[in-house]
Amino acid sequence: MDIQIFQYHPLIGFHFIPDLQTRIQHESGGYLLRTNNAGFRSERDFVLEKNPDTFRILLFGDSFTAGDGVGNKYRFGDVLESLIPGVEVYNFGLPGTGTDQQYLVYREIAAKFEHDLVVIAVQVENIRRVASRFRMSQLASGEKALLAKPYFEFDESGALSLKGVPVQNTPIRPEELTEDEQGYVDQGGRLLWLRQAINKVGGQVKEVVQRVSKYQPLPEYDDPKGNEWTLMKAILKKWIDECEKPVIVMPVPLYHYVEQTASADSYRARFAELADIDGVTLHDPLSDCLSVSKAERRAFRFETDIHPTPSHHRLLAESLSRPVRKKLEDLSGE
Amino acid sequence: MNPTILGISAFYHDSAAAITRGSEIIAAAQEERFSRTKHDPRFPSNAINYCLSEAFIEPDELDAVVFYDHPLLTLDRVLKTIIATAPDSLAQWRKAGRSILGSKLFIEEYVRKALGTSIKLYFAEHHASHAASAFFPSPFREAAILTFDGVGEWATTTLGIGKGNRIKMLKEIDFPHSLGLLYSAFTYFCGFKVNSGEYKLMGLAPYGKPVYADVIRDNLIDVKSNGSFRLNMEFFGYLDSDRMTNKKFESLFGGPARSPESRITRREMDLAASIQKVTEEIVLKVASYLRDLTGLPDLVMAGGVALNCVANGLLQRKGIFERIWIQPAAGDAGGSLGAALLTAHHRLGVERNIAGDNGDSQSGSFLGPAFSSVQVRAFLDRGEYPYSVVSDSGERSNLIAAALADGKVVGLFNGRMEFGPRSLGARSILGDPRRPETQATMNLKIKYRESFRPFAPSTLREKAAEYFELDVESPYMLLVAPVRQERRLAENGPPDEGAEDLLAIVNTPRSEIPAVTHVDYSARVQTVDRKYNAAFYDVIAAFEESTGVPVVVNTSFNVRGEPIVCTPQDAYRCFMRTEIDMLVLEDCVLLKTEQPRSDDDDSWKQEYELD
Numbered sequence: 001m002d003i004q005i006f007q008y009h010p011l012i013g014f015h016f017i018p019d020l021q022t023r024i025q026h027e028s029g030g031y032l033l034r035t036n037n038a039g040f041r042s043e044r045d046f047v048l049e050k051n052p053d054t055f056r057i058l059l060f061g062d063s064f065t066a067g068d069g070v071g072n073k074y075r076f077g078d079v080l081e082s083l084i085p086g087v088e089v090y091n092f093g094l095p096g097t098g099t100d101q102q103y104l105v106y107r108e109i110a111a112k113f114e115h116d117l118v119v120i121a122v123q124v125e126n127i128r129r130v131a132s133r134f135r136m137s138q139l140a141s142g143e144k145a146l147l148a149k150p151y152f153e154f155d156e157s158g159a160l161s162l163k164g165v166p167v168q169n170t171p172i173r174p175e176e177l178t179e180d181e182q183g184y185v186d187q188g189g190r191l192l193w194l195r196q197a198i199n200k201v202g203g204q205v206k207e208v209v210q211r212v213s214k215y216q217p218l219p220e221y222d223d224p225k226g227n228e229w230t231l232m233k234a235i236l237k238k239w240i241d242e243c244e245k246p247v248i249v250m251p252v253p254l255y256h257y258v259e260q261t262a263s264a265d266s267y268r269a270r271f272a273e274l275a276d277i278d279g280v281t282l283h284d285p286l287s288d289c290l291s292v293s294k295a296e297r298r299a300f301r302f303e304t305d306i307h308p309t310p311s312h313h314r315l316l317a318e319s320l321s322r323p324v325r326k327k328l329e330d331l332s333g334e
Numbered sequence: 335m336n337p338t339i340l341g342i343s344a345f346y347h348d349s350a351a352a353i354t355r356g357s358e359i360i361a362a363a364q365e366e367r368f369s370r371t372k373h374d375p376r377f378p379s380n381a382i383n384y385c386l387s388e389a390f391i392e393p394d395e396l397d398a399v400v401f402y403d404h405p406l407l408t409l410d411r412v413l414k415t416i417i418a419t420a421p422d423s424l425a426q427w428r429k430a431g432r433s434i435l436g437s438k439l440f441i442e443e444y445v446r447k448a449l450g451t452s453i454k455l456y457f458a459e460h461h462a463s464h465a466a467s468a469f470f471p472s473p474f475r476e477a478a479i480l481t482f483d484g485v486g487e488w489a490t491t492t493l494g495i496g497k498g499n500r501i502k503m504l505k506e507i508d509f510p511h512s513l514g515l516l517y518s519a520f521t522y523f524c525g526f527k528v529n530s531g532e533y534k535l536m537g538l539a540p541y542g543k544p545v546y547a548d549v550i551r552d553n554l555i556d557v558k559s560n561g562s563f564r565l566n567m568e569f570f571g572y573l574d575s576d577r578m579t580n581k582k583f584e585s586l587f588g589g590p591a592r593s594p595e596s597r598i599t600r601r602e603m604d605l606a607a608s609i610q611k612v613t614e615e616i617v618l619k620v621a622s623y624l625r626d627l628t629g630l631p632d633l634v635m636a637g638g639v640a641l642n643c644v645a646n647g648l649l650q651r652k653g654i655f656e657r658i659w660i661q662p663a664a665g666d667a668g669g670s671l672g673a674a675l676l677t678a679h680h681r682l683g684v685e686r687n688i689a690g691d692n693g694d695s696q697s698g699s700f701l702g703p704a705f706s707s708v709q710v711r712a713f714l715d716r717g718e719y720p721y722s723v724v725s726d727s728g729e730r731s732n733l734i735a736a737a738l739a740d741g742k743v744v745g746l747f748n749g750r751m752e753f754g755p756r757s758l759g760a761r762s763i764l765g766d767p768r769r770p771e772t773q774a775t776m777n778l779k780i781k782y783r784e785s786f787r788p789f790a791p792s793t794l795r796e797k798a799a800e801y802f803e804l805d806v807e808s809p810y811m812l813l814v815a816p817v818r819q820e821r822r823l824a825e826n827g828p829p830d831e832g833a834e835d836l837l838a839i840v841n842t843p844r845s846e847i848p849a850v851t852h853v854d855y856s857a858r859v860q861t862v863d864r865k866y867n868a869a870f871y872d873v874i875a876a877f878e879e880s881t882g883v884p885v886v887v888n889t890s891f892n893v894r895g896e897p898i899v900c901t902p903q904d905a906y907r908c909f910m911r912t913e914i915d916m917l918v919l920e921d922c923v924l925l926k927t928e929q930p931r932s933d934d935d936d937s938w939k940q941e942y943e944l945d
Binding site for chain 2: 004006007008017018019020021022023025028029030032034071139169170171
């Protein structure tokens with residue numbers, strides 16, 4: 001049975017249905033999913049004012065942050081809370097979103113919640129999503145269809161301009177798109193037909209093909225002046241500039257980088273450019289990921305689902321806990 | 335200690351899962367509702383997922399997982415039967431062997447895969463699961479227990495006693511002597527599907543005369559005074575072939591079995607009446623013996639035969655027992671619940687918490703998934719389906735009642751889905767029982783069938799006796815009762831003995847509520863208690879307010895061959911494929927006249943195998 005778990009939002013595109021309590025079937029056996037009254041995966045409702053004794057973090061990201069494949073308590077945001085007493089994490093992660101939509105979540109919903117720190121967990125594939133206007137999604141009926149998303153473009157003055165809002169509510173059939181629009185569909189990567197064929201064959205073949213072909217999943221990071229990175233960087237800069245509190249940007253690696261079948265040099269170089277922005281701390285967890293054995297790294301994802309397993313979430317939380325502790329120390333020093 | 339236990343039934347028919355905490359039933363559901371395959375026998379991954387979702391626990395937090403049947407004992411029965419009937423039974427072996435060796439024996443592997451964790455799996459015995467499903471949720475501290483079904487391991491009929499948190503089996507009748515299989519043999523012979531068409535045979539019985547009852551008694555079954563029985567296997571095919579009956583059976587009843595979907599003749603009507611009569615006699619005899627054996631005034635029942643609501647109604651009226659409680663999921667689906675409760679009480683020593691106020695622990699059998707108004711609206715908004723929100727429940731009830739009084743057909747989707755084969759007001763299609771045309775309209779335009787069976791009435795609990803000769807509650811639609819004499823229409827009596835046009839017969843008004851009155855003036859009554867389903871109760875009350883009649887037609891929310899709807903998506907799909915006029919999804923009201931044209935052509939009708 002396909003349960004409808006998302007609700008339309010005219011600006012962001014969608015968020016979780018509020019106050020939902022369900023279990024999602026998954027190759028791991030399934031996982032529990034609870035949402036709060038704001039429509040985000042959380043064991044508690046978000047409140048505007050924080051307790052003076054707590055250090056509240058607003059956390060943003062996509063399905064890696066929202067926790068596809070694992071129960072709420074296993075997500076790195078929730079594990080981070082358990083690692084540092086007094087830390088409270090409000091997880092605004094939304095599966096399938098790009099950094100553009102996550103910025104809109106911050107601006108429209110999250111910013112009003114009193115906080116001490118913003119953590120933007122940029123799953124590196126998001127660079128492709130910010131450049132897209134439509135995304136293939138699975139509907140509650142089980143059918144696949146395109147859903148429109150909001151997006152940013154540079155206007156004549158070079159400023160970011162929000163487009164595609166209010167977001168079209170109804171699903172779109174691919175043939176309804178114009179030729180121009182078809183170029184803005186996020187297919188989840190290049191060479192869709194080849195990936196689908198290889199995925200059908202199975203995991204081992206896929207890994208061998210990727211290794212032999214030296215498959216690089218995200219060439220969009222290769223060119224520092226490329227359209228996708230320029231847009232991504234501008235969105236992140238705008239977001240960071242609007243934050244009144246410190247920001248940690250954490251690029252979350254795909255498994256290709258964790259398992260070293262692809263080079264992370266390009267994306268690491270691009271994100272390093274952000275370190276110069278005032279008020280931002282760049283935290284790259286890839287080194288921590290690479291510090292464990294090959295077998296442990298393979299266990300960071302499921303058999304076929306590439307989302308982080310509980311062990312990967314734990315490592316991300318432990319990695320992120322270092323800059324967070326530093327922020328706490330800075331705060332107590334003030 | 336409140337252990338959480340997952341019960342599973344699977345691999346025969348009507349797979350299901352149930353979850354209990356302490357003595358409380360948290361959730362129970364049949365796999366077919368999620369998979370959309372009627373009577374789905376496959377491992378109930380979806381139903382298990384739902385149960386864990388409702389309990390909101392991880393699999394490793396479960397205290398036990400239990401299967402409702404013992405595969406090794408079943409294997410023992412199959413092997414011994416094959417040896418005894420070889421070589422004729424090889425075809426049967428190929429069929430049964432696949433099911434038993436291919437699935438049941440590897441149940442632990444299925445469970446590990448579905449749960450993603452290793453957890454000890456317990457096995458309960460089939461009839462003990464049925465007995466537990468009947469006794470533990472019942473309102474009785476102690477009661478006699480009676481289970482009848484086709485077969486489970488070896489037993490086909492068991493008599494027992496329940497007291498506190500224990501049940502004890504006292505007597506049993508073993509395979510191949512089975513009242514369930516006897517009834518199924520006639521179901522098959524009359525051209526209906528075994529394990530699903532038995533209720534059709536029961537519905538056909540009032541058209542016939544029990545002229546074959548003596549033939550059955552003299553040739554097919556030897557019934558002792560205590561109700562115990564033995565079948566004469568010379569007339570049955572299920573031991574050594576994949577058919578229920580054989581040539582000798584055909585000779586006894588004047589020729590071969592009726593072909594499915596062909597015209598029903600006087601022979602099938604009389605056969606139905608005859609086997610129904612013999613079944614009732616056996617049920618009454620066994621019940622009398624059980625009453626004497628236990629000395630207890632209360633009876634609980636389960637097993638597929640306990641869904642024979644005509645026999646149940648007769649048993650009730652005979653007064654052999656003072657009170658009767660029947661598990662609403664009496665078939666194999668309910669075995670999942672019984673297995674979980676049996677493990678809780680017997681293995682883990684959980685004390686039984688008997689519901690007060692004479693109520694049971696079945697929660698109206700509303701044990702399936704519910705969908706919030708926000709979820710419903712999210713679905714409707716995504717599809718841009720026109721709807722209006724009527725938040726005030728009183729206003730909503732009046733709106734539905736007015737539509738019904740105006741002859742409209744309403745799909746009602748409200749709260750948690752029912753566990754068991756009957757729609758009880760959570761996933762129901764409603765109509766006006768006063769209109770003679772309701773019967774034909776709902777059958778032809780909604781169910782897409784020509785049925786000789788009338789629909790069932792749902793009535794307010796406290797008003798039931800005004801329309802039916804029924805002095806007890808029937809919350810699960812498991813008792814058939816006569817329509818009161820004063821409500822009957824004098825001009826239309828029982829059908830002529832020679833009449834064979836069933837549709838003409840059933841469409842002849844016989845009471846003030848013709849759409850729910852069978853040809854023998856009987857009705858399969860549901861009494862509705864506001865405590866368990868306020869929204870449905872209020873609809874009936876509002877209908878009474880506007881029409882003076884506290885009764886509505888209640889039929890399952892599906893088309894023929896389709897499992898009852900589970901989700902808002904299922905309900906909307908069924909709404910659009912049929913001529914239901916109004917759909918009420920929680921507080922959202924949809925009118926057919928306002929909906930966009932459906933892209934569906936008639937090809938969807940091939941999706942469902944005819945039942």
